Amino acid sequence: MIPQSLKTIIKKDTISISLLMLILYLIGNISWITYGFILCPINLVLIVSNLLQFIFANITLILSKTLDEIKKSSIWQFEK
Secondary structure, three states: OHHHHHHHHHHOOOOOOOHHHHHHHHHHHHHHHHHHHHOOOOOHHHHHHHHHHHHHHHHHHHHHHHHHHHHHHHHHHHHO
């Protein structure tokens, strides 16, 4: 997710990002983080790595929605 997040930040283009894929990815990360806490000796490597992926996926998701809203509002203002 880090390369995808960086590409989104630099190019400010989210047309190639699937919202369904991001949501499923976030659900998977939450599941792995939960599993890391459930293990008898808490597995910090599992928790930290999935937490970082979760953060970058959220950045991509937020940028995707924000940039879509900006594009919609700018098109709307341009047509008036």
